[in-house]
Amino acid sequence: MSSSAGDTVKLSVFGESHGAAVGCVIQGLPAGEPLDEEAIALQMARRAPGRDKTATPRKESDTPRILSGVLDGRTTGAPLCMEILNEDQRSGDYADLARLPRPGHADYTGHVRYHGYNDIRGGGHFSGRLTAPLVFAGAVCRQILRRRGIAVGGHVASVHGIEDARFDPMNVNAELLDRLAAVPFPLLDPGSGERMREEIECARRDLNSVGGVVEVAACGLPAGIGSPMFDGIENKLAALFFGIPAVKALEFGDGFGFAGLRGSQANDPYTYNEGGEVVTTSNHNGGLLGGITNGMPLIARLTVKPTSSISQPQQTVDLVTGRPATLQVKGRHDPCIVPRAVPVAEAMLAYGLLDRLVSEGRLDG
Numbered sequence: 001m002s003s004s005a006g007d008t009v010k011l012s013v014f015g016e017s018h019g020a021a022v023g024c025v026i027q028g029l030p031a032g033e034p035l036d037e038e039a040i041a042l043q044m045a046r047r048a049p050g051r052d053k054t055a056t057p058r059k060e061s062d063t064p065r066i067l068s069g070v071l072d073g074r075t076t077g078a079p080l081c082m083e084i085l086n087e088d089q090r091s092g093d094y095a096d097l098a099r100l101p102r103p104g105h106a107d108y109t110g111h112v113r114y115h116g117y118n119d120i121r122g123g124g125h126f127s128g129r130l131t132a133p134l135v136f137a138g139a140v141c142r143q144i145l146r147r148r149g150i151a152v153g154g155h156v157a158s159v160h161g162i163e164d165a166r167f168d169p170m171n172v173n174a175e176l177l178d179r180l181a182a183v184p185f186p187l188l189d190p191g192s193g194e195r196m197r198e199e200i201e202c203a204r205r206d207l208n209s210v211g212g213v214v215e216v217a218a219c220g221l222p223a224g225i226g227s228p229m230f231d232g233i234e235n236k237l238a239a240l241f242f243g244i245p246a247v248k249a250l251e252f253g254d255g256f257g258f259a260g261l262r263g264s265q266a267n268d269p270y271t272y273n274e275g276g277e278v279v280t281t282s283n284h285n286g287g288l289l290g291g292i293t294n295g296m297p298l299i300a301r302l303t304v305k306p307t308s309s310i311s312q313p314q315q316t317v318d319l320v321t322g323r324p325a326t327l328q329v330k331g332r333h334d335p336c337i338v339p340r341a342v343p344v345a346e347a348m349l350a351y352g353l354l355d356r357l358v359s360e361g362r363l364d365g
Contacts, residue, residue, distance in 0.1 A: 008359040011137050017122030017129040023083035024133035031077030033144050035070060043139035046184045046343040064136050084132050099320045100327045104308030128245045131344045138347020141354040148365060152350045153177025154216035154342045155186040159196040165189040169283035172217045172297035185339045204335035209307035212338035216300050216345045223295035225356050232291020240348040241302055246337060249303035253286025304341050309333040
């Protein structure tokens with residue numbers, strides 16, 4: 001079971017939802033980088049459970065404990081190891097899942113792949129609990145990027161068809177992204193938030209769940225990062241984004257919208273800005289061409305499916321008796337994970353970009 005990523009800045013994630021702890025090891029970070037623990041704590045709090053009515057009531061402090069790789073507040077260049085203790089476990093809620101796999105979860109596929117030895121408590125290593133270390137890693141990486149003028153942020157683009165405004169692909173700036181990256185339910189149009197919350201609450205009362213879309217962006221990226229074919233920025237980021245549980249679709253720039261355009265509409269014409277730099281007059285391609293950054297804002301959207309654990313009765317099978325069965329999932333689950341997925345998507349964007357910049361020798365300072 002491999003849970004590692006990266007070419008030069010390598011990330012490995014460990015732990016299970018109801019194990020003693022979850023955590024990560026980050027190798028290849030540049031030495032001497034100051035780490036702001038309050039900034040890390042802010043990102044951890046945005047993802048943490050039990051902080052908002054739209055999320056699971058499971059209470060976890062999500063306080064990261066750095067075991068190595070940092071001295072006097074700065075990275076040492078050695079592997080940075082971090083753990084987060086699991087504090088609020090109710091493993092008994094999952095006692096039946098070894099024989100009654102939950103529809104929409106990896107219970108059955110994990111059972112087959114690992115011959116029944118996989119930890120099914122809370123989803124084990126397949127759980128969204130493993131996104132906590134991802135957010136920590138991203139919080140470290142985004143600080144390193146921000147000092148180089150590269151900002152990362154995102155927002156809840158939609159919940160069950162209720163849409164927020166989209167990023168203006170030509171006018172994504174660091175001030176906007178920093179503001180979004182500091183709140184737990186980030187929106188471009190605050191007026192859409194109440195309707196989203198009402199939709200989530202309706203699903204919760206119905207013992208159901210809803211999904212939505214997360215939109216993330218980065219600005220300040222230099223042109224020329226990435227490589228064609230299999231080492232493109234889209235390729236690298238896609239692998240990271242799809243490592244987030246419940247992400248089922250991804251698009252960059254206009255994405256699926258390109259299918260309804262002509263070339264004259266889809267192309268981004270070139271010009272020079274006041275500083276003599278090459279820029280485009282539109283940004284349909286989301287800042288990427290041929291897998292390589294072009295200097296414009298990088299924009300991606302991730303579709304997050306409805307939370308699979310719902311309390312309505314569902315059809316499944318009994319792996320012990322070999323007969324059909326009915327399952328009513330117990331435990332504490334999010335009626336919508338989209339708001340908590342935003343800082344995770346931001347984190348994977350920040351981590352993926354830092355890995356590329358370091359790998360290509362483009363991290364200045």
